[in-house]
Amino acid sequence: MPQNRTIVDDNTWEELIELTHGAAAVCFQCGVCTASCPWGLVKEETLSVRSYMRSAQLGLQKNGNDNLWLCTTCAQCEAYCPRDVNIADVFRGLRYLTWKQNQPHEGLPTLLWSVYWNNNPWEQPPSQRTQWAKNLNLPIFDSQQHDILYYVGCTASYDTRAQKVAHAVVALLNAAGVSFGTLGEDEPCSGEEVLSVGHKHYFREMAEDATKAFQEAGVTQLVTTDPHSYDAFKNHYQGAIKPKHYTQYFAELLEEGKLKFSQSLDRPITFHDPCYLSRHNGEIEAPRKLLNAIPGVDLVEMPNIAEDTLCCGGGGGRMWLETEAGERFSDLRVEEALTTGAQILATSCPYCIACLEDSVKARVIKDLVVMDVAEIAALAI
Amino acid sequence: MDKFHIVVCIKVVPKPEEIAVDKETMLLIRDGVRSEINPPDMNAIEMALKLKDKYGGKISILSMGPPFFADYLRVPLAMGADHIYLMSDRNFGGADTLATTYTLAEGIRKIGDVDMVICGEESSDGATGQVPAGLAEWLGINQLTQMDEVDIDLRGKVARGKREIAGGHISLEVPFPVVVSAKTASNEPRFMDYTIKPWAFEEGRITVWGAEDVEVEDDHIGLPGSPTIVSGLEQAPERARKRQFLEGSPEEIADQLGKILVQAL
Ligand SMILES: Cc1cc2nc3c(=O)[nH]c(=O)nc-3n(C[C@H](O)[C@H](O)[C@H](O)COP(=O)(O)OP(=O)(O)OC[C@H]3O[C@@H](n4cnc5c(N)ncnc54)[C@H](O)[C@@H]3O)c2cc1C
Ligand code: SF4
Ligand code: SF4
Numbered sequence: 220m221p222q223n224r225t226i227v228d229d230n231t232w233e234e235l236i237e238l239t240h241g242a243a244a245v246c247f248q249c250g251v252c253t254a255s256c257p258w259g260l261v262k263e264e265t266l267s268v269r270s271y272m273r274s275a276q277l278g279l280q281k282n283g284n285d286n287l288w289l290c291t292t293c294a295q296c297e298a299y300c301p302r303d304v305n306i307a308d309v310f311r312g313l314r315y316l317t318w319k320q321n322q323p324h325e326g327l328p329t330l331l332w333s334v335y336w337n338n339n340p341w342e343q344p345p346s347q348r349t350q351w352a353k354n355l356n357l358p359i360f361d362s363q364q365h366d367i368l369y370y371v372g373c374t375a376s377y378d379t380r381a382q383k384v385a386h387a388v389v390a391l392l393n394a395a396g397v398s399f400g401t402l403g404e405d406e407p408c409s410g411e412e413v414l415s416v417g418h419k420h421y422f423r424e425m426a427e428d429a430t431k432a433f434q435e436a437g438v439t440q441l442v443t444t445d446p447h448s449y450d451a452f453k454n455h456y457q458g459a460i461k462p463k464h465y466t467q468y469f470a471e472l473l474e475e476g477k478l479k480f481s482q483s484l485d486r487p488i489t490f491h492d493p494c495y496l497s498r499h500n501g502e503i504e505a506p507r508k509l510l511n512a513i514p515g516v517d518l519v520e521m522p523n524i525a526e527d528t529l530c531c532g533g534g535g536g537r538m539w540l541e542t543e544a545g546e547r548f549s550d551l552r553v554e555e556a557l558t559t560g561a562q563i564l565a566t567s568c569p570y571c572i573a574c575l576e577d578s579v580k581a582r583v584i585k586d587l588v589v590m591d592v593a594e595i596a597a598l599a600i
Numbered sequence: 601m602d603k604f605h606i607v608v609c610i611k612v613v614p615k616p617e618e619i620a621v622d623k624e625t626m627l628l629i630r631d632g633v634r635s636e637i638n639p640p641d642m643n644a645i646e647m648a649l650k651l652k653d654k655y656g657g658k659i660s661i662l663s664m665g666p667p668f669f670a671d672y673l674r675v676p677l678a679m680g681a682d683h684i685y686l687m688s689d690r691n692f693g694g695a696d697t698l699a700t701t702y703t704l705a706e707g708i709r710k711i712g713d714v715d716m717v718i719c720g721e722e723s724s725d726g727a728t729g730q731v732p733a734g735l736a737e738w739l740g741i742n743q744l745t746q747m748d749e750v751d752i753d754l755r756g757k758v759a760r761g762k763r764e765i766a767g768g769h770i771s772l773e774v775p776f777p778v779v780v781s782a783k784t785a786s787n788e789p790r791f792m793d794y795t796i797k798p799w800a801f802e803e804g805r806i807t808v809w810g811a812e813d814v815e816v817e818d819d820h821i822g823l824p825g826s827p828t829i830v831s832g833l834e835q836a837p838e839r840a841r842k843r844q845f846l847e848g849s850p851e852e853i854a855d856q857l858g859k860i861l862v863q864a865l
Binding site for chain 1: 615616617618634636642653788789790791792793794795797843849850
């Protein structure tokens, strides 16, 4: 089929409306989304977001267009869209159509199979999900005994860098005297990566199964390491689970006086808002409350913060796709962090950490370290 | 010629990190162990589906193993296969490659009108890699082993295969019917089609055959039909990973890595 051919058919149109809850219908083609999309900062020819919205309105599907997979679902465009279009959802809907036609981006079927066989996207054995905590003796969650479930998540369970964040979260939970458990090897994958690459039907099935598993374990409240699982539970699990991101939970404990920081940290710190905390869920205060509560911390902000944060480039399934050198948003972000004079670039998402750290390494920046807010807070207890 | 008919042979294996062997019987312990479809067999399924996408026809899935295999066989059904056959009987148990290939070959004969059989390159548990060749011998047909790609010519009734080798590739052409083994990782298996998955997992039919249902000689199947005796098995000592992280610029890291590799040689 020629590359630029488009298909119009009523079925596609109807399906898209259903998949996206008609999100694109109200778009009036102003193009603000295209102008605000961060791809414009790194690509000569940016991602034409507007034209994808048009395709979705008409039930048109562009074939052979890998740009569909560029969207990091960062929602920068949504913040500016005068019509409140749920643009990321439209991209996910368009992506689902490619799954249906067996034409998804190369490498993504392997991602889904890993989730299917291993219960994680990292192609790691399910039997090793709790290896990171082998010396911690964490109890299995018991609703009679524990206040909360700590939902570690796949990345913090398997990725050696993110495991350090999970260790810090555990240290903070212990310091605050919280009684908590995990689901151990039986912890279900949240499916956020499946959702982000647009496989809505598989995600729905995963969400149903995970909800059942949580309900059987008597879980109502849980605390997550990563904002992506938090977002999936909060906004895509039909209200069955009440999640908190750890920054939110610890900010509450701080207010209640249960969590206290006694060690001081005399370093200038800047904070990178993860899209899935700030833009998608309006959480801007909690991580800052934590950082500001640490004695000696000097929080110096970057120009693009809060709802205007610059995406690290790792969302929307981009963690599993290659982004060419020179086109990584995180490169711009670490440069921006340097302008503040901060020595620590703090964030609170394992994907952000991976992207930002890669950029710090690739650009051989010696005087900036990337740390998770939990790691910084754990140093202060 | 009727519809081109492919049989894909698949094995369900314990996940590699969970493999344990019963020291007494020298058989794999399957209870309480997570399983998966032998990964190379996923490549075999994809190879068959690609041919079906291109030329139509039908795909039958065949497996020999205990009844619990059935749940796993629904996966290829949800990927686009048409029929599922499971050869399951206590008397088939304990088979070596000779008895396995004999039994599977009888299954293929019973399925009937088969133009192509596709296997994985080797299983992740037994790992002999002998089943594809053994099947071709029992069936008295051609074989194309360790194929990266296959294509068919329906008029000429030939299969053409390509095997990548160091510095080039070998192209082979043989008349139908033929047994093919798909090279591991030669393609990316498609994910299940969610428009068929609910049907595949809830209603899709699986034909189960016991020893009585196929024309097999009792002394050719299972343990009695297996001249191979696994006389000893040893667990390889686990090698702890050093998890050494190199620091520095990409150039410095590459430099250090080069030195480490040279030292290891
Ligand atoms: C540890 C161990 C050691 C063994 N050593 C030997 C030995 O030295 N000699 C010997 O004869 N047997 C041996 N066996 C038994 C052998 O594994 C079985 O006979 C098995 O059924 C077929 O061989 P394989 O697993 O090596 O398959 P392979 O030949 O490696 O598999 C190639 C392909 O054949 C197909 N296939 C294999 N098994 C099946 C099946 N049951 N149903 C459908 N398709 C299938 C799949 O497509 C697979 O990818 C051993 C088994 C174990 C567990
Ligand atoms: S900004 Fe909103 S209304 Fe404007 S083109 Fe984009 S989606 Fe449509
Ligand atoms: S969600 Fe982010 S990456 Fe996707 S189109 Fe909008 S601004 Fe661009």
